Amino acid sequence: MEENNLSHRPTRRGSSERARRRRMRDFNRLTALLLAAVILVLTLVNLLVPDREFSENENRMLTVFPKPSWSDISDGSYMSSLSSYMTDQFVGRDNWISFKLTLDKLLGKREANGVYLGKEDYLIGIPSEPDWEHVDRNLQAINAFAQSHSDLSIHMSIVPNAACVLSDFLPQNAPVRDQRADLAALQSKLDSSVAFIDVTEDLTAHASEGLYYRTDHHWTTLGAYYAFLSMADSLQISDPLLNYNKYTVSDSFSGTLASKSGCHAVQDSIEVFEPLGTDVQYYVIYSDTHEKSASLYQSAYLKEKDQYAVFLGGNHPMVTIRTTNNNNRSLLVIKDSYANSLIPFLVPYYEEIILVDPRYYYDSVESIISSELITDVLFLYNLDTFLGDTSLADVLVQ
Structure with a gap:
């Protein structure tokens, strides 16, 4: 009888595995919360920062907020315009572009948007x-x-x-x-x-x-x-x-x-x-x-x-x-x-x-x-x- 009870006691290994899983769940929750917080902050900043009409670094006009119309919504072009607007007006866009380029170069990439990064x-x-x-x-x-x-x-x-x-x-x-x-x-x-x-x-x-x-x-x-x-x-x-x-x-x-x-x-x-x-x-x-x-x-x-x-x-x-x-x-x-x-x-x-x-x-x-x-x-x-x-x-x- 005692032997039978011993067989159902949790092992040290099982306890350790459950603890590891709890830590992973806690980490994932924290990561999700932090990501949600970052997205929320960036969204709020984007709403507060005035839109730019022109990018000096890219030397081009940037997409302004599109005015919705039934025809644009029905054919899907409005969502495309809205996506372009969000991309162009994203806060810190120039810094993100520079960061991505730096990362690409570290990874050995030698071309960016139709331009060779030459010697x-x-x-x-x-x-x-x-x-x-x-x-x-x-x-x-x-x-x-x-x-x-x-x-x-x-x-x-x-x-x-x-x-x-x-x-x-x-x-x-x-x-x-x-x-x-x-x-x-x-x-x-x-x-x-x-x-x-x-x-x-x-x-x-x-x-x-x-x-x-x-x-x-x-x-x-x-x-x-x-x-x-x-x-x-x-x-x-x-x-x-x-x-x-x-x-x-x-x-x-x-x-x-x-x-x-x-x-x-x-x-x-x-x-x-x-x-x-x-x-x-x-x-x-x-x-x-x-x-x-x-x-x-x-x-x-x-x-x-x-x-x-x-x-x-x-x-x-x-x-x-x-x-x-x-x-x-x-x-x-x-x-x-x-x-x-x-x-x-x-x-x-x-x-x-x-x-x-x-x-x-x-x-x-x-x-x-x-x-x-x-x-x-x-x-x-x-x-x-x-x-x-x-x-x-x-x-x-x-």
Whole structure:
């Protein structure tokens, strides 16, 4: 009988297991309470902190609280908008993004939101896939334009991205699109009357000198300068100026790639080059604001997020630069933002330069060609922009 009673007594091991389970239950309850408290606090803080309209770090507008409507609720779009709002307005969003990026880097990740985290703190945009339908449409329009303007000297230069020129700075074994092959494909489809200027090799020869910003997708002023030298002969610019005073106008530039990736480890410097050995004067006219300026630079933008807009005040539908030259050479540049930092190198060699950005210009360039007595045309784009452009053909239509 006594033996039977002993067999039902709890063992020390069983007591220890039950105690461990109680501790686990207590821990889980405490964790759940702490998590609920954190969520409650964050929710209350989110309700108390005013919404932000713009993110300086991401350089974009943030989602505002969506107004509900029956149609949006019924098709599910309202919940999607509400989710975007909660994500964008989450308190401490910038700090969370930086924390996640730091954690990803510690885990060996070398890409963030379409940006490679390269060597020596270079952020390098991953080239996008081309929109060949629009590329072919644009090339056909360029060829037709060239054939109908055989009296003009027409050139094209498509500039490769940092991923191509700065390939040594990419993360090891990072897959990247062959932009040299893309450039060759573009050139093969151009009419022979369009002189294609490939600056890739000349840029690559100076790759270690800082030709692209570490935090932005644009080339630096030095990169634009080497490209200008590469273009000069084809543009019939004899004896291009080689001597410049160089001024650093900012050492706090954090560009588009820093915004896109969330990586703000370094900041860039922006330089402007003042040519020596020329007495050519000029003034600039902006078509959209009707503003006239005696400078190619707008220093007010150095206080803004997009400091690259110091060059010509960023992008405008049309900009006219009139100089004191009297050589009867007028250049039409059909371009994207890459051209903005290269234009100062071209000014001493033309009587007039007109810049047209097809993304914002909605007329045909034919009226410009006839009214301004254009003699030369230069298509100047970054390769990524050109391969995704949907506007160029429209401005070439007669």
